[in-house]
Each structure stands twice: as C-alpha cells, then as structure tokens.
Amino acid sequence: MSMQTLLTGATFETTGNPMTAPWQDVVRINTSGAVLIENGRILAVGDAEALRAAHPTAEHTDYGNRLICPGFVDAHAHYPQTAMIASWGKQLIDWLNSYTFPEEMRFADPDFARETSARYLDLITAHGTTTVCSYTTVHPASVDAFFEAALQRGMAVVAGKTCMDRNAPDGLRDTARSAYDDSSALLARWHGKDRLRYAITPRFSPTSSPEQLAAMGALWAENPDCLMQTHLSEQPGEIAWVAELFPQARDYLDTYEAHGLLGRRAVFGHAVHLTAREKDRLAETGAALVHCPTSNTFIGSGLMDVAGLAARRIPLGLATDTGGGSSFSMLRTMAAAYEIGQLRGTALHAAQLLWLATAGSADSLHMGDEIGRLAPGMAADLTILDLASTPAIAQRHARAGDIWEAVFPTIMMGDDRAIADVWIGGRRTPPWQAAAISNPGGQAP
Ligand code: GUN
Numbered sequence: 001m002s003m004q005t006l007l008t009g010a011t012f013e014t015t016g017n018p019m020t021a022p023w024q025d026v027v028r029i030n031t032s033g034a035v036l037i038e039n040g041r042i043l044a045v046g047d048a049e050a051l052r053a054a055h056p057t058a059e060h061t062d063y064g065n066r067l068i069c070p071g072f073v074d075a076h077a078h079y080p081q082t083a084m085i086a087s088w089g090k091q092l093i094d095w096l097n098s099y100t101f102p103e104e105m106r107f108a109d110p111d112f113a114r115e116t117s118a119r120y121l122d123l124i125t126a127h128g129t130t131t132v133c134s135y136t137t138v139h140p141a142s143v144d145a146f147f148e149a150a151l152q153r154g155m156a157v158v159a160g161k162t163c164m165d166r167n168a169p170d171g172l173r174d175t176a177r178s179a180y181d182d183s184s185a186l187l188a189r190w191h192g193k194d195r196l197r198y199a200i201t202p203r204f205s206p207t208s209s210p211e212q213l214a215a216m217g218a219l220w221a222e223n224p225d226c227l228m229q230t231h232l233s234e235q236p237g238e239i240a241w242v243a244e245l246f247p248q249a250r251d252y253l254d255t256y257e258a259h260g261l262l263g264r265r266a267v268f269g270h271a272v273h274l275t276a277r278e279k280d281r282l283a284e285t286g287a288a289l290v291h292c293p294t295s296n297t298f299i300g301s302g303l304m305d306v307a308g309l310a311a312r313r314i315p316l317g318l319a320t321d322t323g324g325g326s327s328f329s330m331l332r333t334m335a336a337a338y339e340i341g342q343l344r345g346t347a348l349h350a351a352q353l354l355w356l357a358t359a360g361s362a363d364s365l366h367m368g369d370e371i372g373r374l375a376p377g378m379a380a381d382l383t384i385l386d387l388a389s390t391p392a393i394a395q396r397h398a399r400a401g402d403i404w405e406a407v408f409p410t411i412m413m414g415d416d417r418a419i420a421d422v423w424i425g426g427r428r429t430p431p432w433q434a435a436a437i438s439n440p441g442g443q444a445p
C-alpha cells in the first residue's frame with residue numbers, strides 16, 4: 001500500500017454554488033475535520049476521529065484550529081508584471097503604455113523570463129495560491145519559461161502566449177500569422193503535459209487586428225478543449241476606443257464573437273461595464289467572467305456587478321490581475337471583493353468569498369474536476385489558514401461568536417502571514433512555511 005497522509009483541522013467543504021443557492025445549504029466548515037491524501041490526491045474527507053481510526057498508519061499532521069482549504073485559484077494574472085506591481089498614477093491605457101509594455105519588453109531575454117517565472121510562482125505559493133491562469137508576453141520563450149517553472153513545482157497552471165499585433169511598441173508586436181504559428185506550437189508542446197493547460201490568449205481587442213482575432217478564433221476551433229482568455233469592458237475609455245477600432249461591432253463582446261472568440265470555454269477578465277445585450281449573450285453561451293477587484297479599484301476601472309451577474313448564472317471566478325491588481329494575495333482579493341460588494345449593496349458572506357477563490361475560480365477555468373474542492377478524487381492542492389496570524393487578527397478572532405466570524409477577520413485583514421502551510425499534489429511545499437507550523441494558532445470560538 002502506498003503512503004497515506006492524514007491532515008486534521010477545520011475543513012472548508014462545499015457541495016454547491018453559494019452564489020446561486022443559499023450559502024448555508026452548500027458550504028460548511030467542519031471544525032473537527034480531516035483530509036486523507038494518497039498518491040497526490042484526496043482519498044477521503046470526513047471527521048478527524050473516524051478517519052484517524054480507519055487509517056492508523058497514515059502520516060498525521062494535526063492543524064488544530066487552522067482552516068484546511070482547497071488551494072486558492074487565481075483565475076487571471078499577468079506573471080510578467082510581477083516586478084512593476086503598484087505603479088503609481090495611471091489609468092488603463094496610460095498604465096499599459098507607461099509601465100506595462102516597457103516591463104514586458106524585458107521578456108525578450110529568456111533568462112529574465114525564467115527568473116521572473118520562478119519568483120512569481122514562489123510568491124503566489126507563499127500567498128496560498130496553488131493554481132493560476134496567467135498571461136505571458138508576446139515572446140514565445142516567456143511561455144516556455146512559465147510552464148517549465150510550474151512543471152518543476154508540480155503546479156496545475158494555465159497560460160498562453162499573449163498575442164498583440166497593433167497599438168503596442170516595436171518589439172512587442174507579433175502578426176496574425178506568427179501569433180497563430182507560435183501559439184499553435186506552444187499549445188502542442190504544453191497543453192495536457194503533466195498538470196499544465198494552454199489558453200489561447202489575444203490580449204484584448206485594441207491590440208489585435210481583426211485578422212489576428214480571426215486567426216485566434218481558427219486556432220480555438222481546431223483546439224476546442226483549450227480555454228480562450230482575454231479582457232472585456234474594463235474601462236469606459238477603453239470601450240470607446242474599441243467602438244472606434246471596430247465600427248461594425250454591436251459592442252465590445254461582439255468584437256470577440258465576430259471572430260470565433262466566444263463560447264463556453266471563454267474566460268473574460270474584468271467585465272465591469274457590460275451592456276444588457278452583452279450580459280444576455282454571456283449567459284446564453286456559458287462563458288466565464290473573472291472579477292479582479294483590487295485591479296478594478298487600483299487602476300480606477302469601476303465596480304463589477306458580482307451579485308447581478310451571478311444571478312444570471314454566469315460562471316464567476318476571482319483573480320488578482322497582478323500587476324494591475326495591487327496584491328499577490330487572494331485573501332486581500334477576497335477583501336476587495338467584499339468592499340466592492342458593499343459599495344454595490346451586497347455583503348458577500350465569507351463562505352461565498354472563499355468559494356469564489358477556490359471552486360468558483362476552478363469552475364470558471366473548467367478545472368473543477370481536479371482542483372477547487374475538498375472531495376475524493378481531487379488533487380491534494382491545499383492551503384492551510386492560520387485564523388489568528390497577527391495580533392490584530394488574533395484579538396478579533398478571540399471575540400468570534402461562531403466559526404464564520406472566526407474566519408472573516410482573516411479574509412479582511414490577512415496576508416501571507418496567514419498561510420500556515422501549502423500542499424501541492426500531496427506534497428508540502430518547501431521551506432518558507434516551516435516556521436509557521438510550529439507557531440500555535442488561535443483558540444476555537
Ligand atoms: N487590458 C489589456 N491588457 C491588460 C493588462 O495587462 N492588465 C489589465 N488590467 N488590463 C489589460
């Protein structure tokens with residue numbers, strides 16, 4: 001028999017979507033729960049006592065009052081923007097031209113791409129994120145570097161070559177033809193290798209000619225099991241520019257649909273300013289939207305209507321949008337989603353926020369059969385939260401009246417110090433977390 005690992009603690013368990021069903025019906029925390037792991041996968045989830053008795057030889061780690069969650073899933077990020085996160089004072093198009101494109105230029109050097117990939121994946125792991133769906137740069141080597149680094153770490157990631165053939169500086173443009181050829185070769189090299197998946201990635205309509213969008217649509221039609229990711233309706237000025245660039249289009253979404261880039265496996269970042277027609281079309285096609293709350297406030301984009309879109313049954317994921325977003329932390333991202341919900345009149349519950357950061361994001365990436373839930377058969381990608389990780393959080397946690405009140409301060413105030421441990425594919429990640437585990441967590445409510 002192969003070696004089994006038993007983790008005991010509080011377990012975050014979901015059986016449905018708390019954005020469309022009452023959260024109390026589909027999410028619970030078992031304060032004396034357990035997760036049994038074998039061969040990199042979850043074999044069982046249940047009560048600590050019962051699983052301990054049934055599996056006495058399993059190697060046991062007791063996390064006490066800490067919360068065992070599915071690893072966080074960041075459904076939209078730009079790993080090449082790691083080093084220019086928190087760049088001051090610009091809105092979207094100026095921000096791209098002033099900060100983003102010059103930084104992405106550096107990725108012409110494959111060594112820089114390798115170094116940034118490694119640093120980025122180590123940073124997000126330290127923040128409890130075990131899967132990311134990332135953009136790269138226009139350079140094919142930026143894709144190779146990222147997938148190689150993820151492969152080495154055993155991570156399930158999605159990425160694709162960022163395609164852009166206009167409205168970008170020299171050295172940062174491809175063509176319709178080269179975007180098709182390079183994307184096709186990268187897709188063949190990486191899609192389905194170990195835990196890696198390829199996403200066809202036209203950056204957004206302003207930087208792709210109609211010919212390039214059509215080439216991406218053709219590639220997607222040839223590879224329908226791939227995701228297609230891009231940006232949609234982030235800022236009013238951007239939307240006005242899209243209307244000028246595509247005079248025939250009914251709206252922003254139509255610039256994608258007209259070129260074969262709308263479907264169930266499409267994943268659109270932002271979607272802050274949607275028309276009624278766009279919402280109808282999204283709901284009809286089953287495409288997913290990704291909420292990027294720290295980015296939408298940081299770049300000044302606006303407040304996504306999360307509750308309204310969820311009510312339309314549009315699949316929703318949650319994301320940092322690093323480095324347009326201002327944090328690598330999905331905890332900080334959940335806090336920003338809560339704040340935006342408040343500004344729009346809907347207080348998202350801790351159960352909904354944690355669901356969006358795990359199962360919701362996983363489902364939006366069509367990876368819900370592998371990651372995002374504590375359930376038998378799922379990959380053992382886990383993030384263990386210390387619910388009293390700083391003095392400020394600990395004193396609030398001590399006052400909590402129930403388990404959800406014990407969790408919410410960590411969502412609102414937590415950062416990488418709350419990440420007690422991370423498991424990827426059934427293996428505890430080295431070595432930055434070693435100190436945290438010997439440091440006792442807070443008291444149960
Ligand atoms: N739209 C097109 N490219 C980008 C990007 O890199 N970040 C954000 N936030 N929006 C974009």
Ligand code: ZN
Pocket residue numbers: 076077078231269321324
């Ligand atoms: Zn983005």
